[in-house]
Amino acid sequence: MSDVPTRGPETAGSEPLLKLSGLEQVFDTGKGEVPAVGGVDLEVRPGKVLCLVGESGCGKTTTARAAAGLTKPTGGTVAFRGKDVSRMSSAERLAYRRAVQFIHQDPYAALNPTRTVFSTLTAGLRRHKQVRSKAEAREKAGELLRLVDLTPPESYLDSYPHQLSGGQRQRVNVARSLAMNPELLICDESTSMLDVSIRVSLLNTLGKLRDELDVGFLFITHDLAVAKYFAWDGEIAVMYLGKVVEHGPTPEVIGNPQHPYTKALIGAVCEPDPDLARANRAASELRSADIPSLTALPSGCAFHPRCPAYEPGLCDDAEPPLIRFGGRPAAPGAAGGRRLACHVVSRDHGRSPSDDPAESALGSGSPRGAAWSA
Numbered sequence: 001m002s003d004v005p006t007r008g009p010e011t012a013g014s015e016p017l018l019k020l021s022g023l024e025q026v027f028d029t030g031k032g033e034v035p036a037v038g039g040v041d042l043e044v045r046p047g048k049v050l051c052l053v054g055e056s057g058c059g060k061t062t063t064a065r066a067a068a069g070l071t072k073p074t075g076g077t078v079a080f081r082g083k084d085v086s087r088m089s090s091a092e093r094l095a096y097r098r099a100v101q102f103i104h105q106d107p108y109a110a111l112n113p114t115r116t117v118f119s120t121l122t123a124g125l126r127r128h129k130q131v132r133s134k135a136e137a138r139e140k141a142g143e144l145l146r147l148v149d150l151t152p153p154e155s156y157l158d159s160y161p162h163q164l165s166g167g168q169r170q171r172v173n174v175a176r177s178l179a180m181n182p183e184l185l186i187c188d189e190s191t192s193m194l195d196v197s198i199r200v201s202l203l204n205t206l207g208k209l210r211d212e213l214d215v216g217f218l219f220i221t222h223d224l225a226v227a228k229y230f231a232w233d234g235e236i237a238v239m240y241l242g243k244v245v246e247h248g249p250t251p252e253v254i255g256n257p258q259h260p261y262t263k264a265l266i267g268a269v270c271e272p273d274p275d276l277a278r279a280n281r282a283a284s285e286l287r288s289a290d291i292p293s294l295t296a297l298p299s300g301c302a303f304h305p306r307c308p309a310y311e312p313g314l315c316d317d318a319e320p321p322l323i324r325f326g327g328r329p330a331a332p333g334a335a336g337g338r339r340l341a342c343h344v345v346s347r348d349h350g351r352s353p354s355d356d357p358a359e360s361a362l363g364s365g366s367p368r369g370a371a372w373s374a
């Protein structure tokens with residue numbers, strides 16, 4: 001292969017690429033202050049996937065945009081390879097902006113309709129004088145297309161976006177970001193507009209970039225089946241109203257969820273087995289379907305007005321901190337640990353959580369089981 005992306009797996013498991021510490025984003029609006037992200041601590045390592053899940057409006061995109069340097073957080077820090085982004089020199093910042101690429105939800109809106117695939121893929125390379133001739137540029141563009149499984153490249157190089165399917169357009173977007181030799185891809189619902197079979201195929205391509213090029217992923221989805229499929233070897237962080245409420249290795253979070261909100265999310269996934277579907281629904285019945293407004297957050301735990309485990313005096317008093325849960329130690333964001341923000345579960349935790357396994361709609365088995373709905 002070429003000199004386009006060239007990192008080996010030896011960096012896997014090393015220092016975090018991305019570290020969010022106490023990240024806050026408050027928007028000043030006509031209706032008052034909107035605390036879209038209220039103190040998030042997360043890390044992504046090379047070749048690893050951190051999946052952010054949660055209902056619409058919980059702050060996933062806001063977190064992702066701050067992580068990509070597209071917005072300046074109002075509190076906390078974003079660090080890339082140990083360096084606070086807000087304190088970077090302009091050269092460091094340029095390197096960070098190249099190393100961290102953001103892939104949007106809508107592949108059509110992200111592409112210039114008047115540019116061919118070749119022009120889109122090589123604009124950055126030509127601007128930064130990384131190619132010397134048109135022939136070299138076509139060669140590079142071809143390599144990028146092969147990386148995202150658009151082959152043979154000659155069939156695509158001279159196409160315009162309207163001549164491509166949604167899945168092909170999203171692959172072109174990914175290829176364009178790979179031209180910058182990224183270390184971290186931030187995918188914001190990047191597969192959610194695609195048909196199911198195309199979605200699985202693109203997820204497999206992204207998985208190849210993760211495994212072979214050691215690219216780290218901050219992968220955002222509202223679809224737990226997609227999270228399970230893509231982040232099985234990684235971690236899931238569940239967000240609710242701007243905060244992480246549960247975080248840990250994917251098999252643990254999906255197979256044995258602890259937070260009542262995580263249980264509700266999992267219970268809401270379509271389950272083909274009617275008995276299991278009934279059991280999941282019963283286990284996760286919410287007291288209210290309404291999501292509170294960010295401008296009038298409930299006291300104590302923000303989930304308490306909807307929570308089936310709500311206990312007056314406990315849950316509506318102080319906000320539950322996101323703390324270590326289960327037997328293994330966990331630094332914030334560290335792989336292998338589990339963190340949870342729930343007064344009730346933490347109090348009852350004297351019992352081992354494995355005494356009470358919540359068999360979920362997604363099951364605790366192999367991620368391939370989720371492929372039907374991914």
Ligand SMILES: Nc1ncnc2c1ncn2[C@@H]1O[C@H](COP(=O)(O)OP(=O)(O)O)[C@@H](O)[C@H]1O
Pocket residue numbers: 027028029034036054055056057058059060061062063294
């Ligand atoms: N630029 C903005 N100005 C004001 N409010 C915003 C802005 N961007 C996002 N929000 C609000 O912040 C909250 C989180 O939004 P977002 O991060 O897009 O959530 P998600 O991606 O999880 O759906 C929402 O209530 C949204 O309305």
Ligand SMILES: [Mg+2]
Pocket residue numbers: 057060061062188
């Ligand atoms: Mg969003």
